Amino acid sequence: MAIVTLKQQAAFPEVGQIRKGSAKIKNAQGNMVVGKDLGRKFRVVFYEGPGNKESAEKFAAAFGAEPEAIKFVLPFNSVDRVFDCWYESYTAGRLIARADGERFIRLIDPQTGTILVENGEPYTKFDPKQPVAVYTTANGKEVKLFAKPISRVKIFVPALERWVYMTVHSSSIYDAIHLTEQFAAISELAAVVNKGSIAGIPLVLSRRMTAITWVDSNGTAKRVEKGLLNIEIAPSYFAHALAQLGNSALSSGAVKALSAQSEVAIPEPTLVEIAGPDDDEGDYEEAPYEEVIEEAPVQAPAVKAPAPVQAPVQEPTQAPVKTEIDALIETLEAKLAQETNPGLRRMLEAKIAHAKTLAGGAK
Numbered sequence: 403m404a405i406v407t408l409k410q411q412a413a414f415p416e417v418g419q420i421r422k423g424s425a426k427i428k429n430a431q432g433n434m435v436v437g438k439d440l441g442r443k444f445r446v447v448f449y450e451g452p453g454n455k456e457s458a459e460k461f462a463a464a465f466g467a468e469p470e471a472i473k474f475v476l477p478f479n480s481v482d483r484v485f486d487c488w489y490e491s492y493t494a495g496r497l498i499a500r501a502d503g504e505r506f507i508r509l510i511d512p513q514t515g516t517i518l519v520e521n522g523e524p525y526t527k528f529d530p531k532q533p534v535a536v537y538t539t540a541n542g543k544e545v546k547l548f549a550k551p552i553s554r555v556k557i558f559v560p561a562l563e564r565w566v567y568m569t570v571h572s573s574s575i576y577d578a579i580h581l582t583e584q585f586a587a588i589s590e591l592a593a594v595v596n597k598g599s600i601a602g603i604p605l606v607l608s609r610r611m612t613a614i615t616w617v618d619s620n621g622t623a624k625r626v627e628k629g630l631l632n633i634e635i636a637p638s639y640f641a642h643a644l645a646q647l648g649n650s651a652l653s654s655g656a657v658k659a660l661s662a663q664s665e666v667a668i669p670e671p672t673l674v675e676i677a678g679p680d681d682d683e684g685d686y687e688e689a690p691y692e693e694v695i696e697e698a699p700v701q702a703p704a705v706k707a708p709a710p711v712q713a714p715v716q717e718p719t720q721a722p723v724k725t726e727i728d729a730l731i732e733t734l735e736a737k738l739a740q741e742t743n744p745g746l747r748r749m750l751e752a753k754i755a756h757a758k759t760l761a762g763g764a765k
Contacts, residue, residue, distance in 0.1 A: 414477065414558070417457055417566045422609070422629065442609045442629050443468040446568075459563045463559035472607040473636060474557040477567070479601040481585045484556045487578045489549040491534045495540040498535060499549050501528035513537050514546065522651040551575045553631075558608065570607065570631070584633045590749045591635070595646035604636035731758060 424445055425435030445468065448458040465472055476484050491499040493512045500508040506526040509519035513534050519526050533546040555570040592600045609629030731754060738750040
């Protein structure tokens with residue numbers, strides 16, 4: 403008889419990690435510090451183990467030592483089984499806090515080891531701007547620990563020719579938002595063209611460069627570029643997906659509606675002054691405050707990050723953005739009224755809900 407307290411869940415072995423920054427380096431004082439952001443590239447690390455050296459060689463042959471694009475698929479028909487995102491905080495490699503953006507799921511006193519919250523009980527409100535723990539070191543130094551939005555994506559890389567997975571890591575709130583949106587879009591398309599299954603659809607992982615204005619603690623701003631995680635359906639799948647659309651939904655003009663999506667696409671939100679570090683799990687150094695300016699045809703208003711605190715809004719662009727979003731909502735609702743395909747209706751409804759959220763933030 404199996405141990406009844408063990409959670410039964412299928413999982414392939416993990417053989418490596420994919421990160422956005424270079425490895426840690428030693429500074430002039432002899433301390434290990436975070437490395438540099440790799441821009442459009444990834445750092446790939448394989449664990450030691452049987453067959454992993456050969457897998458590393460196959461990976462490098464297929465994508466290069468520092469790849470800019472990685473072809474992969476999802477082995478399971480559930481986004482929740484391959485993608486998770488939590489606010490987390492660690493000390494000495496031990497998880498001391500995990501939160502869902504509104505409440506703590508787990509919280510441990512880092513000095514005593516006492517479990518303060520377990521499985522969300524007792525209810526304890528979480529605020530990403532506040533430290534999850536404060537303690538004093540042996541030399542009297544006060545240390546404040548903050549939680550970061552940690553995202554993990556488990557990917558199956560066919561080029562390895564093994565039933566194993568690799569984990570993509572990020573601690574950027576913007577990556578978390580983009581990945582959530584992109585997986586939702588892939589799931590919606592799969593509902594129409596792949597019998598509702600996201601498993602096996604060829605995907606490509608890359609980084610999209612985004613202009614960022616950093617504001618340090620002294621109020622000094624500087625412009626930098628940061629590569630955000632980006633997941634797209636592989637171009638090779640387009641013909642098949644289009645054929646499936648033709649078989650299932652084109653009688654209602656679905657192709658025309660799908661092609662028109664680009665004409666009414668909602669510009670990605672501008673995230674403004676979200677407090678807290680955003681440094682990809684220590685892979686590279688970043689400033690404590692940032693303002694992202696997406697390269698979109700219309701600047702969108704500030705939106706709420708996955709935390710209960712509303713981000714500030716850039717006042718100079720409020721009125722015109724609100725007008726554009728109102729017009730966009732009317733256009734989408736008109737298309738929804740004419741659309742009969744269930745899958746495309748869900749996609750339009752999701753866009754309308756997103757647009758109304760942005761409209762509410764512009765008030």
